[in-house]
Amino acid sequence: MAPGGSACKEVESYPAVADYAIATTKPESNSMTTKSSFGFVGKHGIQSNNGVYELLECPVYKNLMYPPIHQCPNGHTSCLNCKNRVHNCCPSCRYDLGNIRCLALERFAESLELPCKYHSLGCHEILPYCSKLKHEQHCQFRPYNCPYAGSDCSITGDIPTLIAHLKDDHKVDMHDGCTFNHRYVKLNPHEVENATWMLTVFKCFGKQFCLHFEAFQMGMAPVYMAFLRFMGDDSEAKKFSYCLGVGANGRKLTWQGIPRSIRDSHRKVRDSQDGLVVQRNLALYFSGGDRQELKLRVTGRIWKEA
Numbered sequence: 001m002a003p004g005g006s007a008c009k010e011v012e013s014y015p016a017v018a019d020y021a022i023a024t025t026k027p028e029s030n031s032m033t034t035k036s037s038f039g040f041v042g043k044h045g046i047q048s049n050n051g052v053y054e055l056l057e058c059p060v061y062k063n064l065m066y067p068p069i070h071q072c073p074n075g076h077t078s079c080l081n082c083k084n085r086v087h088n089c090c091p092s093c094r095y096d097l098g099n100i101r102c103l104a105l106e107r108f109a110e111s112l113e114l115p116c117k118y119h120s121l122g123c124h125e126i127l128p129y130c131s132k133l134k135h136e137q138h139c140q141f142r143p144y145n146c147p148y149a150g151s152d153c154s155i156t157g158d159i160p161t162l163i164a165h166l167k168d169d170h171k172v173d174m175h176d177g178c179t180f181n182h183r184y185v186k187l188n189p190h191e192v193e194n195a196t197w198m199l200t201v202f203k204c205f206g207k208q209f210c211l212h213f214e215a216f217q218m219g220m221a222p223v224y225m226a227f228l229r230f231m232g233d234d235s236e237a238k239k240f241s242y243c244l245g246v247g248a249n250g251r252k253l254t255w256q257g258i259p260r261s262i263r264d265s266h267r268k269v270r271d272s273q274d275g276l277v278v279q280r281n282l283a284l285y286f287s288g289g290d291r292q293e294l295k296l297r298v299t300g301r302i303w304k305e306a
Contacts, residue, residue: 056109058082059091066130067109071102118142121158140233147210147229148172148199149266159231163208166201178204178302184213184224186294205240205304207232209259212266212275213298224283226298227275229266230259237261244276244300248286253278259302 058065060082071077072090078097088097112129116139123141136142143156148170155165166172180202200211208231215224226244230237243256255276260269269275278286278296287295 055105060086064133065105065109066133067106069102069106069109070097071100071105072097073100077102077105116141140235144231144262145265146170147231147262147266149212149214159208162231163201166199170199173200174203175200176203178202180211180298180300182211182213182298184294184296184298186215201231202302204302207236207240209240209242209302210262211300212270214270216270218273218277222280224278224280224294224296225270225273225275226255226300227269228257228259228300228302229262229264229269231262234261234263240302240304242300242302244298246276246278246283246286246296246298248288248297251286253282 056064058079059076060078063079065077065079068080069077070080070083072093072095074090074093074095076090076092078086078091082091083097089095090097109129113126114129114132116123116125116127116132117136118139118141121141121143123139125135125139127135143158144162146153146155146162146165148166153170155162155169157165163174167174180200182198182200184198198211198213202209202211210229210231211226212229213224213226215222217223226246228242228244230240237259241256241258243254245252245254247253253276257274260274276298283294283296287293
């Protein structure tokens with residue numbers, strides 16, 4: 001048993017998930033301080049040949065460690081999240097991790113300046129080690145998730161990649177133009193399921209927009225909803241506005257708003273009711289009133305704000 005350590009129970013093993021690799025470059029220095037700069041790339045990129053990667057790699061999930069970094073009496077290190085996951089038991093030697101901080105490794109990590117992991121996608125930011133993770137969570141160059149809501153699609157990529165994916169794999173209709181007139185028909189409107197009915201992509205002003213139309217339960221009431229999402233970041237989405245309308249029999253329901261970025265998930269937009277929401281009774285009235293078939297015509301327009 002190591003000095004100061006106490007034996008603890010075996011812990012379940014966790015899958016190794018590679019995060020980054022590191023390559024050393026020539027450090028910048030002056031007469032007072034020296035800061036090391038490392039190039040972090042994907043797991044298929046350059047590997048470190050001097051052991052630096054291993055120093056900063058947590059042994060549980062194989063991800064990078066950020067302060068506070070803990071160590072057991074034998075000197076094995078662990079990040080705080082994994083320390084809690086393994087119930088304070090060192091994954092290397094099974095001794096109690098306790099609350100010993102590895103200050104030397106923390107200070108070493110704080111001395112590093114690193115490129116964003118999305119550098120290959122166009123980000124040229126060089127960041128302090130402890131700021132890198134937060135930056136990457138909001139980096140404008142990070143990949144987008146597939147906006148198709150009708151399946152659990154795990155595809156990510158830039159906008160051109162997702163456009164090709166939507167067209168080829170999801171068979172989504174692609175249209176050019178800033179106005180649209182769509183007709184939605186459902187033979188049995190009393191069967192309302194939490195499922196997307198339609199996704200259509202429109203290209204205008206050199207950008208792409210996703211028009212969603214679906215039926216779902218809002219509490220106990222079935223509703224129909226149409227809304228628009230912008231294929232890009234929120235800062236760009238705010239430069240556009242759109243309107244939607246549906247009606248018949250001398251009545252019309254309209255909606256005007258700003259398209260939400262596809263950074264916001266489909267469910268988040270839907271649950272916020274940020275779009276044109278039509279109650280089923282009104283939708284059936286717009287359909288002709290016989291309540292045997294749903295026939296809704298949704299019109300809309302997209303424009304760019306001055």
